[in-house]
Amino acid sequence: MGIRECPFCGQRISDTFRDCPHCHETLPGVPRKEAPVYVQKKSRVRRGLFYMMVVAAIYYFFSPNSPLKLPVPFAPILTTYLLPVFFLAGLGMVLFGLFQHVRE
Numbered sequence: 335m336g337i338r339e340c341p342f343c344g345q346r347i348s349d350t351f352r353d354c355p356h357c358h359e360t361l362p363g364v365p366r367k368e369a370p371v372y373v374q375k376k377s378r379v380r381r382g383l384f385y386m387m388v389v390a391a392i393y394y395f396f397s398p399n400s401p402l403k404l405p406v407p408f409a410p411i412l413t414t415y416l417l418p419v420f421f422l423a424g425l426g427m428v429l430f431g432l433f434q435h436v437r438e
């Protein structure tokens with residue numbers, strides 16, 4: 335970790351920054367690290383599973399069987415259509431990630 339000078343404002347900053355904290359310009363010469371392709375595919379599966387889990391938790395707390403009674407009224411369209419659609423979207427993301435993993 336070193337110190338270098340911002341080419342835009344001249345302030346001394348750490349060379350680990352991608353943007354200058356003083357003038358907020360993007361610094362040249364620092365390559366952006368992107369995750370390898372296999373990590374992106376695995377993260378797609380993981381992200382889909384995470385979305386499904388979050389939607390399932392929200393659905394549980396909005397359902398009438400929940401021990402937590404929500405004090406705010408909500409439209410029944412939320413639990414009837416929206417949350418199942420989001421759950422299926424997460425499932426689709428998982429299946430797409432698995433499909434890409436198998437294809438390669």
Ligand SMILES: [Zn+2]
Pocket residue numbers: 340341342343344345354355356357358359
């Ligand atoms: Zn700067």
